[in-house]
Amino acid sequence: MMRAPIPQATSGAAPSRRAFLRLSAAVGGGMLLGFGLPGASRAARGAGKDAGFEGGAFIRIDTQGVVTLVMPKVEMGQGIYTAISMLIAEELEVPLSSLALAHAPPNEALYRDPLLASQMTGGSTSIRYAWEPMRRAGATARTLLVTAAAQRWKVDAAACHAERGEVVHAASGRRLGYGQLAAAAALLPVPRDVALKPPSQFKLIGTPAKRLDSREKVNGAARFGLDVRLPGMLYAAIVQSPVFGGRLASVDDTHARKVPGVRNVVRIDNAVAVIAEHTWAARSGAAALLLQWHEGPGAAYTTEAVVRELKAASLGPAGVARKDGDAAQAMSKAVTRVEAVYEQPFLAHAPMEPVNCTVHVRADACELWVGTQVPTRAVALAAGISGLPESRVTLHNFLLGGGFGRRLEVDFIGQAVRIGRLVDAPVKVFWTREQDIQQDMYRPYYYDTIAAGLDAAGKPQAWTHRITGSSIMARFAPPLYSKGVDADAVEVAAELPYRLPNQLIEFARKEPGAVPTAFWRGVGPGRSTFVVESFMDELAAAAGADPVRYRLDLLAGSPRARRVIETAARAAGWPGPAVKGRGRGVAMMQAFGTFIALVVEVTVDGEGEVRVNQVTCAVDCGLVVNPDTVTAQIEGGVMFGITAALYGEITIKDGRVEQSNFHDYRMLRIDQAPPVKVVIVHSGEAPGGIGEPGTAALPPALANAIYAATGKRLRKLPVGDQLKHA
Structure with missing residues (x-):
């Protein structure tokens, strides 16, 4: 029977040594195995045992044989x-469908x-960081269970093996389920080293597996932050300054308080929240507020002003990210010099689930119900605002209805706690x-x-x-902004696999007034590529x-990069027939531990409308865990990248964002979605990341295809309407 992989909530308190023991006892004397991820301690804790085991994550096996992965x-x-x-x-050695999942608490x-x-x-990073430690945890648990069975049968452990949640003694035909062995296994000393399977013995890794969370998402059982319902829960609609940097001057809530269902109107920092019994009352009350704002100097800010400031800053001092040889001298001796200026606009994340957070702040505790990519940051912020110690803050994490970097931020969580x-x-x-x-x-x-x-x-x-x-790093992770260089902004640009004997890569920091900036899917590699x-x-x-x-000739020292380009070109039938108005473009990227090459084919009609006909992708992400996931992530990432390259743009006028919804912050429609062919290039390298490469590598391949189709080089994103106005 399939175990529901999505828990409804997660407790937030970090498990103490005493709590470990209570938890182990709570599962009926079962096995609670912690295991260390890189940088974490390794030890073990079992039912009734004083010796501690603290690691990066845990496997729980109860007396019914249910295996829970935290x-x-x-x-x-x-x-x-x-x-x-x-x-x-x-x-x-358990069926994938038998695993139950629980979110890890913030720690x-x-x-x-x-x-x-x-x-x-x-x-x-998820698979990259979990690849060895998670397998080692499974192997350690299996070893303990086999040892427990062998001791019970008084046979050599080497004569036993595990299969489908049982330990088997082949010579006698005896079998014991993991649930029957969990309590005894929990009392055994944890081996320091266990042998991991070589890839040749994998039964599951590398095979296509259906998503464990699909059923719940289809039947509605999966829970997201917006699904939270609590006894006595109220709803808060907020109103904030429409101008970046604006300040609240005054609020008249007379009409808002008369809306049926409105309980209260509160002011926090630079926002007003209408508290009501349901969402409609809250939104109606917010619409009835009479607000005055001190718009300040930001009211004159425009996208054009941003570009002028950036252009001026590009001529000033900059931090050096990479310096090989003497680029200035080599440039002076060049036979041909090529120069260009590229621009990429502000981008919004626009996840399908808008940000939200449910809170209950009491005198002695604070609880959060939220979907977040950074649970410990969320807890720390809530503690600071509520004045409570972090141990009194509990976070219930959920599936995220899209993140793309937005839920790396905690601004909306802090806002909720203040309310x-x-x-x-x-x-x-x-x-x-x-x-x-x-x-x-x-995105900046x-x-x-x-x-x-x-x-x-x-x-x-x-x-x-x-x-x-x-x-972004100067705010989000200050150590990664050093000597005037943002490590994210120069990623890829400062680590090119091409043979370039004289390089100078620089970063000039210029903040766009009061416009807040953050990571966006693909982050540094996306903008640089x-x-x-x-x-x-x-x-x-x-x-x-x-x-x-041309690329292959510059990649003599990077066989993996060459291989993905060759594979993508071959799979796409490069260069393809010459047809008026149709063109193909190629791009390659090495980032996230992955090598990827894309060939994009487009058609540009007489009105300048761009249509993507086909995308062919070759990806070498090292050892593949689930090829279905790789294919799905590339397909989704490509669509995300096409949307950004053709349409993605946030513009500012009078200090305000001009776009407001999907009618003017345009998404790729289903009838515009091209077929995507994904070829996985197998290699024995350690796994690389796959969630962002498709998005990050797509825009240049698309722009290059447009050049091939039209002879016009578009150096500014988005490219969707530029040909119409050319």
Whole structure:
């Protein structure tokens, strides 16, 4: 019988040593196994045993044989509930469908992802960080269970093996289920080292597996933050300044309080919240507020002003991210010099589930019901605002209805806690779609100046690239903004696999006034790849070379990069027939531990309308856990990338975001979605990330295809309407 993989909520208190013992006893004397992820301690704790076991995550096996994985990552559509479960099931020898899942509670010491230096879901790290530790946990649990069975039968453990949740003694035909052995196994000393299966023995890893969370999402049992319902719960609609940096001057709530169902109107910091018995009353009350704002200097801010400021900053001082050789001298000797300026706009996240948070703040405790990528940050913020110790803050985490980086932020959680302090009941603070777009934290506007000096053969001998934009890291992770360089903004740009003997890569920081900036799916690799791979096409054109061959000639030292380009080109039938108005473009990216190449085919009609006909992708993400997940993530990421490349743009006028919903913040429609062919290039390398590469690598391939179709080089995103106005 399939175990429901989605728990309704997660307790937030970090498990103490005493709690471990209580939990183990609560499962009927079963087995509670913790295991260490990189950077975490390794020990063990079992029922009735004093020796501690504290690790990065836990396997629980009760006396009924139910295996529960306490999931250290958050599911937001990327498929990790299934893929991480496959790692455990493979080594533990249990059917994938038999696993039950529970969210991990917030605890940096236990659940820290060393690749992100935090308990966090993002950056396409989930499988990369869990690959060995999760398998080792399964193998350790299996070893303990086999040992417990062998001791009971008084036979050599080597004569026993595990299969489908049982330990078998082949010589006698005896079998014992894991539930029958869990209590005894919990008392055994945990082995220091256990042998992991070689890939040749994998039964589950590498095979297509159906998503464990699909059934609940289809039948409505899956729970998201917006699904929270609590006894006595109230609802809060908020109103914030429409102008970046604006301040609340006055509020007249007379009419709002007369709306049936409205309980109260409260003011927090720079927002007003209408508290009501249901969402309609809350929204109606918010619409009835009479508000005055001090708009301040931000009221004159526009997108054009942002670009002017970035352009000016690009001419000023900058931090050096990479310096190889002497780019200036090599440029002076170049036979041909190619220069370009690329621009990428602000982007909103626009997840299908707008941000929301339900809170209940009491004198002695605070509870949060929210979908978040950063549970420990959420708890720390709630503790600071409520004045309670973190041990008195409980977080119930949920499936995320889309994240894309938005739920790495905790601004809306802090807002909810501030409102909750003023309400003597649980209160759900919800944002409308319009607020989610107009009050978002945006991917920064980037302004890139890039140049190359080519020799007589058309090969780059000098390469300079200056990135100008906001530093997300300076706010989000200050150590990663160092010596004037934002480590995220220069990712990919400073680590190109191409043979470029003289390079100078720089970052010039310029914040866009009061416009808040944040990570957006693909983060640094996405913004850098658009510039680098578009410019690489410009160099191929200047050299009179085929774009695929040009790249391959510069990748002699990167066999994995060469392989994905060759595979994608071959699968797409590169270069394809020459047809008026139709073109193909290619792009390659090395990031997130993954190599990916895309070939995009487009048609541009006489009115300048762009239609994507076909996308062919070759991806080498190392050892593959679930090929279905890889394919699905590439397909979804490609659609996300097409949307951004063709239409994605947040513009500012009079200090306000002009877009408000999907009618003017346009999404790719289903009738516009092209077929996507995904070819997995198998390799024996460690697993790479897959959630973001498809999105990050798509825009330059699309822009290059448009150039092939029209002869017009588009260096500014989005490209969708530029040809219509050319």
